[in-house]
Amino acid sequence: MARQAAGAESRIFYGWFVVAAAFAITFIGFGCAYTFSSFLEPLEHEFGASRGSVSLVFSLAGFLYFGLGIVSGPLADRFGSRPLAVIGMVLVGLGLALASAARSLVEVYAAYSLGVGLGVGCAYVPAIGAVQRWFVRRRGFASGIAVSGIGVGTLAMPPLASFLIASLGWRSAYLALGALALVLGGGMALLIENDPQRRGLHPDGDGLPQAGRPQAAGATVAEAIRSPRFISLYAACLICSFGVFVPFVHLVPFARDHGITASWAALLLSVIGIGSTAGRFLLGGLADSMGRERSLVLMFVGMALALAIWAVSGNVWSLAAFAFVYGVFYGGWVAILPAVVMDYFGGRNVSGIIGVLYTSVAFGTLIGPSAAGYAFDLSHSYELAIVASAATNVVAAVVVILASRSARRAAEPFFEG
Template identity: 80%
Template sequence: MTDQAVRPRVFYGWFVVAAAFAVTFVGFGCAYTFSTFVEALQREFGASRGSVSLVFSLAGFLYFGLGVVSGPLADRFGSRPLAVIGMLLTGLGFVAASAARSLVEVYSAYGLGVGLGVGLAYVPAVGAVQRWFVRSRGFASGLAVSGIGVGTLVMPPLAALLIGELGWRGAYFALGAIAAAIGGGLALLIENDPRGCGLAPDGDPPASVALSPCAEGATIGTAIRSAQFISLYAACLICAFGVFVPFVHLVPFARDLGIAPPVAVLLLGVIGVGSTMGRFFLGGLADRMGREKSLLMMFAGMALALSIWAVSGNLSLLVAFAFIFGVFYGGWVAVLPAVVMDYFGGRNVSGLIGILYTSVAFGTLIGPAAAGFAFDLNHSYTLPILASAAANIVAALIVIVTSRISVKPPLT
């Protein structure tokens, strides 16, 4: 029997990519509807914009910070059970939030439910994709996380429609059902490692399994003490203070300019369009031009976009900001896991991605809430937006320093 006869017609790695796409689409797509709910939550609970923004910040802290736990668990026990449980918890969090009687209950239900759920699912799903590809890793990673971009395009307008028809409580209940059914169901397709299926990365002949790099890699201790990891951590920490501010405050910003609610919500969809394009095209471009150089480009691009937002006084500039920001934000999310795999190998890739994402967790916890409280004090977003742009410039400078460090941890 020839090798061609025994090889599957469709490489299973692409099913893993599709499952990770579904997890990111449902998890982040639902989470990034939050800006659509800000006004309704303010009215319902008589709350300030800063205190409502803290709901998203707490959830974001958990779904990025929990990777430090879910990543190593996925390396040890497999990604599928964590992803399935995570999607079910996400659905439960939305359903519980729909019944909240105070803002504190929203903090608990949305923050803990959605935060823990996405945190359990995201890093294991994305980490699994890294093991299935070598030559096309940037493209595959970009395709997997493009679910975030498509979710940002589709879910906020859907949430606005649901709020109009069902109220904010009914909308949260419906989003919870979608997260549990679609996300939990498709997460069952995730497989942790091609070697467990008798396959090799990139769909190469199974005879090359023994040579697969998936078993190679630096230990977690060696990796986190390396200059590369420390620099990446610092860059992502500083960048994250500003990256998630638009997902909470762009719709209220547009509403303050007098833009109608349905149009304001569509700005999140524009971020989604740009993000999808960035993840799809810039992920593949990074495979050709170098993923480390591409990461620098993403930080610089986000700084440029945020600078446009700072001077936006009309819908046209806001659309331009949303699209440009989406492109480079999407590219950042796509390239970062592949850079970790390039630096440290595949043995502990999920664990290392999870540890790295704790930096994003701290930035997410502080950035959107701080922007909201700054607005409450000054009735202006100018200062937090400019601070967000400056943070990305600093992150780009850190990446430049990282690129000049030639010694990498040994892959054992």
């Protein structure tokens, strides 16, 4: 009772500390991952490798950090999110440190892909799943803040990586990033708490639980993944993910191919980060009022339109415009998606369901960026990769629209928010 009273009287609802921890985890984990574009050219030169083979390093890591959610999500539902988040940040740090000592591209695959991939995969879904349980009314906003760490990481980390590479070399740069992941990421992960009830609290800091929608209620993982709504959402995320992460790997080399200096090219990734941060803060909260499912469709359409800007860009200012617009809608997609899952299926197994859903993103990430690299090796152009990336987002939007109409007619017995 004393713990409950202390929690109830606390000036700051502990859910916001969970959001802050998730923000730090996404900032460190994805920030380190998205510095890869800055390392692409040094790795090409160091190991005499093609752009496609070097791009595969990022694709393998992306496959692991999204695909591992199918394991880490259910583990978090059962054992709590904190231990998985801490282990994940330690793995990111160790992976980057080992990559700094790699003597071949295969060793980079092993160190970076396994370390960063497994590390982010352990931490990301459990941290984001924990946030969903702490909020109902402001779930989209809270989720947006939590995943805005990805945007801020994309803003801050690539210029930092470029500075470290220029000053110390790519090996020392990886070592420094690894130390940051261990200290800051691992420390903040200790603040993660799986459920407000463990602190005698209720979602949103209310004195009473939400009437008619207990936080522990919801579908089992098996029920969810068999539902038409989940299948359509999985298909949409799989299709769009073939193109979503192509800019994170290939925007910097694209800019360099168009005569833009390395420092300005790296800043383009930061512009994606600026847009992404804005999208996560603004669009996550806006989705709470205009409907999260409808907002998800708008994110797919927005990413497609932004990629169309990239297709006709050739100077730093047009590329910056693309990067910002793309970042806004990409950030909104990442913020809204977990909240849509919670709306559909409830909170009892939300981490496990999100984990299964993110395997779709894993397969798209594995194929998309590396395929774009190999397409460039064959044609010396990114035109086909960019157009295909835009098309995948259009198809994803159509899938969600059709599935939503079908679900309304069938009146599926899952939560809708």
